[in-house]
Structures are given as C-alpha cells and as structure tokens.
Amino acid sequence: MAIIVENILENPEDILKYLNNQEVFHVYLAGSLMEGFGNDRSDIDVYVICENIPQQFKSNKDNVVESLLWDGENLVRNIVCNGIRYDFEYWTREDFHKLIDRLNNIDFKTEGYISRFSDSEFDLLHRLKFGKALVDEEAFNKLHQSILFENLGFYQAITASEKFTSYVEDIQGATLSKDYGSAFFMVRRLLELAVTSYLAVHGETNPNIKWMYRKIVCYQERTGDKELLEKYLHFQTYPFDETTINLFVKEAMRFSQTLNIKTQNALRNNQLS
Known part of the structure; x- marks a missing residue:
C-alpha cells in the first residue's frame, strides 16, 4: 500500500x-x-x-x-x-x-x-x-x-480529562458496593481516558481508539519511555478474577491518576506560558 x-x-x-x-x-x-x-x-x-x-x-x-x-x-x-x-x-x-x-x-x-x-x-x-x-x-x-497543531493535543487532553473525575467517583461507588464487575470495566475506561489525555499533550492526537497501541508505540519511539506500554498492556490483559479484582482496580486507578496528574501539569504549564 x-x-x-x-x-x-x-x-x-x-x-x-x-x-x-x-x-x-x-x-x-x-x-x-x-x-x-x-x-x-x-x-x-x-x-x-x-x-x-x-x-x-x-x-x-x-x-x-x-x-x-x-x-x-x-x-x-x-x-x-x-x-x-x-x-x-x-x-x-x-x-x-x-x-x-x-x-x-x-x-x-x-x-x-x-x-x-x-x-x-x-x-x-x-x-x-x-x-x-x-x-x-x-x-x-x-x-x-x-x-497550531499543538493546540489540538491540548484541546483533546482537556476534553478527555473532563470525564476523568466522574469515572473515578463511579469506580469508587461500584467498589464500595462490591459491584466488582462494573468496577473492572469502568477502570479500563478510566485508563483509556488517562492514556489518551497523556498522549495528546505529547502530540499523539489520533481520535480512533483502535489505534491506541500504535499511538503508544509512536510515543515510546520518540521518548524512549517503555513503561507506558508495559503498564497499559498489563492492565488491559489482566484476567477477571473476583479474588484479585479489588487489588487490580486500585492499581489501575493509581496508575491512571498518576498519568492524569502529569497531563494536568502539562496543561497548566501551557496555560502559564
């Protein structure tokens, strides 16, 4: 082709x-x-x-x-x-x-x-x-x-980040009510939002979720950061197991929140520049 x-x-x-x-x-x-x-x-x-x-x-x-x-x-x-x-x-x-x-x-x-x-x-x-x-x-x-294509990345990061807090609250509610099945799938969506926002401020703005893997690979090739792909694959391929799902949800939320903080810092730096 x-x-x-x-x-x-x-x-x-x-x-x-x-x-x-x-x-x-x-x-x-x-x-x-x-x-x-x-x-x-x-x-x-x-x-x-x-x-x-x-x-x-x-x-x-x-x-x-x-x-x-x-x-x-x-x-x-x-x-x-x-x-x-x-x-x-x-x-x-x-x-x-x-x-x-x-x-x-x-x-x-x-x-x-x-x-x-x-x-x-x-x-x-x-x-x-x-x-x-x-x-x-x-x-x-x-x-x-x-x-100014850089604006496209910041715009995408902002719009994706706006949904982040509501997902965190929903996941916490599902976990407290022991609805672990819902929490399992919601935290994956939270992860996608966090990764999408983080990649966007680094210039990877393709809006189609089917290209998430390729976007992360491009980011890795440009930055040398291998952790993002390793973590993303780990959480996306984690098996559904009710005996460990609570731990999985907490770990996935912690990683997503870390990415979100990095994204918000990048947005804040852009606003101040």
Missing part, C-alpha cells in the same frame, strides 16, 4: 481525474496510511477543499461510486477502483479555514467554556497534520505551517 501512496504522490492525475474538473483549492492525501498506522487493506483518504461541494458526480468506466454520505456540511464519497477503496471527503474553503482559525485561536488561559469541535471536525484537523498535497504543494505547505 505504501507503493500505491508513492505512486499517487508522483502521479496525482490518477486521483484528480475523479474531481470532475471542479474548482479546488487544496487536494491532499491523509488518513492512517499517511500517519503510518495503516496496512494493505486500508482505504486511501483524499481531502478536497473547494468553493462549493458538488451535488452529483459522473461515473467513470474504471470505477464504481459506492456511496455519497453527507456528514453535517461535508460530503464523503466512496469509490472503488482496481480493488482499492478511495474515500473522498469534501469541505468548502470557507468551513475549512474557519475550522483552522478556531483551532489557532483557542484560548487555553480562559476559565470559561472552550467550544467543542464535532467528531468530523476534529478528525479533519488531526488528519491534516499528516496531509500531503496533490495540487499546489507550495500553497498547501504554507497553510500547513501556519496551523
């Missing part, structure tokens, strides 16, 4: 021919393959930033248009060509630039509410970090350099 991506970057016309000659400002590859998480079965994700989103498309003889799906104001178009699936995601130039402005202008020093990105908006911003232009590379790179 890496060879296919390289071929597309070298021959962008193989992708651009599906755009029906509409006016576009940016077309770029993104997604799990560009991030280094994908595999031979991964889709090719193509983002199209245009003045107006097309309402209909012509079918080419060498592809099949599987579906057109509106997700809010943006459109996802699925095409299969020669056994490879391409996901084209269309955004208007206006919405695209408004989204980037919102990210760049987040005020982390405020004590007020920070407005939320929708799932599709956050996903777009995360994938944009790894985007490679298929048209006007110079303009795309200039735009890319102007985006």
